[in-house]
Amino acid sequence: MSDAELVVRSTRVITPEGTRAAAVAVAGGKITAVLPYDAQVPSGARFEDFGDDVLLPGLVDTHVHVNDPGRTHWEGFWTATRAAAAGGITTLIDMPLNSLPPTTTVDNLRTKQQVAAEKAHIDVGFWGGALPDNVKDLRPLHDAGVFGFKAFLSPSGVDEFPHLDQDRLALSLAEIAGFGGLLIVHAEDPHHLEAAPQQGGPKYADFLASRPRDAEDTAIAGLIAAARRLDARVHVLHLSSSDALPLIAAAKAEGVRITVETCPHYLTLTAEEVPDGASEFKCCPPIRESANQDLLWQALADGTIDCVVTDHSPSTADLKTADFATAWGGISGLQLSLAAVWTEARRRGHDLADVVRWMSSRTAGLAGLDQKGAIEAGRDADFAVLAPDETFTVDPAALQHRNRVTAYAGKTLSGVVKSTWLRGERIVLDGEFTDPKGRLLTRTP
Numbered sequence: 001m002s003d004a005e006l007v008v009r010s011t012r013v014i015t016p017e018g019t020r021a022a023a024v025a026v027a028g029g030k031i032t033a034v035l036p037y038d039a040q041v042p043s044g045a046r047f048e049d050f051g052d053d054v055l056l057p058g059l060v061d062t063h064v065h066v067n068d069p070g071r072t073h074w075e076g077f078w079t080a081t082r083a084a085a086a087g088g089i090t091t092l093i094d095m096p097l098n099s100l101p102p103t104t105t106v107d108n109l110r111t112k113q114q115v116a117a118e119k120a121h122i123d124v125g126f127w128g129g130a131l132p133d134n135v136k137d138l139r140p141l142h143d144a145g146v147f148g149f150k151a152f153l154s155p156s157g158v159d160e161f162p163h164l165d166q167d168r169l170a171l172s173l174a175e176i177a178g179f180g181g182l183l184i185v186h187a188e189d190p191h192h193l194e195a196a197p198q199q200g201g202p203k204y205a206d207f208l209a210s211r212p213r214d215a216e217d218t219a220i221a222g223l224i225a226a227a228r229r230l231d232a233r234v235h236v237l238h239l240s241s242s243d244a245l246p247l248i249a250a251a252k253a254e255g256v257r258i259t260v261e262t263c264p265h266y267l268t269l270t271a272e273e274v275p276d277g278a279s280e281f282k283c284c285p286p287i288r289e290s291a292n293q294d295l296l297w298q299a300l301a302d303g304t305i306d307c308v309v310t311d312h313s314p315s316t317a318d319l320k321t322a323d324f325a326t327a328w329g330g331i332s333g334l335q336l337s338l339a340a341v342w343t344e345a346r347r348r349g350h351d352l353a354d355v356v357r358w359m360s361s362r363t364a365g366l367a368g369l370d371q372k373g374a375i376e377a378g379r380d381a382d383f384a385v386l387a388p389d390e391t392f393t394v395d396p397a398a399l400q401h402r403n404r405v406t407a408y409a410g411k412t413l414s415g416v417v418k419s420t421w422l423r424g425e426r427i428v429l430d431g432e433f434t435d436p437k438g439r440l441l442t443r444t445p
Contacts, residue, residue: 003027006424007041008048008383010055014356015375024055026381029423033377050385053418056356057375058090058122058382059338060363062147063237063261063309065330066092066124069115070100075314075402077119081438083335083400085121085428088384088417091364091372091441092122092334096129096150097161098313104129104161105137106144113440120438121427123382125367130172130183132162138175145442147367148182148235153219154190157284157329163190170226177232182366184235187219188285200325202277207324211286213241220244224251224258233257235366238311240266240285242295249304259306259366262296264340265331267308269407279320279327281407283313297348300358307362308355310337317405332401336394338384339413346414352388368444381424390416 009023013034021037025045041047061084068076084092094112096103103109103126116124128146130138138149151172152163164172176183192215199206220236224247227234236248239262251258265283270290274281281287299305313330321327333340342355364373371380393412396404420428427434 002042004032004042004045006046006048006381008050008055009037010050010385011037011052012054013375014054014056014353016361019351019353024375024381026424029381031375031377031379031381034375054352054386054388055375056088056352056384056386057360057373057379058384058420058422059088059359060091060367060369060372061089061309061312061334061337061359062093062363062367063311064092064094064334065098065313066094067098067314069111071098073316073402074098077116077124078121078436079400079402080312080334081119081121081124081436082433085420085433086400086417086431087335088338088386088420089334090122090382090384090420090422091125091369093125093127093147093367096127097156097158100160102129102161103127103146104131104134106140109141109144109146117440119436120440121433121436122422122438123441124438125441125443127184129161130164130176132164132168135171135175138172138181139179142179142181142443147443148184149176150184150186152186153223154186154188154193154215156186166222173226173232173234174230177230182233182235184237185223186237187223188215189218189222192218198325200323202322202324204271204274204276204278204281204324207282208271208286208288210325211284213243213288216241216285217244217247221247224248224256227258228254228256231257236260238263238266238285239296239305240288242292242299245295245299245304252304260304261307261309262300262305263309263311264333264337265407266296267293268340268344277322279322279324280405280409281331282320282324282327282329283311283331284329301350307366308341308358309363310334314401314403314405316403320405331407332403332405333408335399335401336406336408336413338386338417339392339415340408342388342415343413352386369441370444381421383421385418385420387416387418388414390414392416
């Protein structure tokens with residue numbers, strides 16, 4: 001490692017080969033070697049010893065609504081990427097909706113990239129959107145470097161991003177399969193949602209009944225059938241219903257090219273604990289019962305669910321009304337996702353290597369980010385330094401999110417991020433930030 005510009009070491013480094021004491025050499029923003037803990041540090045190289053704090057690869061969050069431009073009073077690249085960095089996330093991929101314009105044409109993508117370029121504290125990529133009327137735009141967006149295409153199978157909640165019916169889903173998916181792209185899908189069936197009781201009001205039980213599991217299950221079954229027929233690659237977003245797991249497992253065993261994510265709020269919060277009127281817990285699909293949660297954890301353990309992402313979907317506080325029918329549906333979780341998942345994962349007998357697999361290596365793999373997601377030679381030197389046994393109580397005022405509304409307020413979580421590094425440069429230390437150093441990412445051809 002004679003050319004190393006930086007050497008970092010810890011008694012606990014999470015690598016693809018396991019967790020071990022190691023020294024990591026960095027040059028030109030890349031990891032050049034993972035060496036024995038006591039390897040000699042070249043003269044002139046910077047050296048950081050993290051002691052017993054855990055060195056893990058920066059997390060990759062592939063499901064974030066930044067809302068910039070157009071709804072920057074909800075969030076924005078400056079605040080979202082600071083919150084992410086504070087939580088050990090070094091790469092995010094922005095969803096195409098809730099910004100104005102949505103990322104549904106190349107021109108709109110360029111607008112979003114221009115806005116993000118000077119504000120990104122971490123690396124940022126972009127999903128495109130698949131709408132009923134933009135099939136002609138999908139290949140140009142793919143060629144411009146989006147990582148795939150987001151579609152809704154039921155109303156999205158914003159007028160500028162309409163959902164696909166089954167015919168339009170087939171058209172879009174055939175087009176995307178034709179150039180080897182990826183379709184990522186909000187899978188709830190609109191007919192089942194329409195048939196469910198829609199009472200409104202402050203009772204969480206009524207809201208839960210309005211978004212039944214069978215809406216997810218039916219939509220996922222249809223998506224699997226379409227992917228099978230077209231030999232297309234699809235990804236199920238924010239899985240909430242454990243009833244869909246046997247369908248997914250069977251499809252994977254059959255060779256259908258399907259992957260699945262779930263979210264920290266489904267893994268750590270339960271319907272039983274949601275107070276009436278507390279719409280900071282509202283999201284779609286909804287947080288379900290504890291027995292459902294147990295099955296989601298089992299599916300993570302056996303690989304039926306591939307990865308964990310935030311689905312960070314913020315809004316202003318005034319949109320979080322006490323009426324679950326009218327409140328904005330979305331949970332802000334960027335800064336807290338690692339600690340929330342680690343707290344529950346450890347309680348259930350998992351280790352940090354499992355968390356890294358779910359929240360870094362597999363999410364990087366989903367998006368084809370070969371330079372991210374692992375501490376090994378050739379990857380970007382993106383790190384989070386975590387004190388896994390330290391705890392903190394969530395104080396909304398301490399969050400970097402623009403609107404500090406959180407379903408985790410008052411919860412005690414394990415895992416304090418001490419510092420975050422991007423391409424060998426420390427961008428956060430004990431809550432203090434550098435100037436933005438993030439880059440805009442595009443899909444590798």
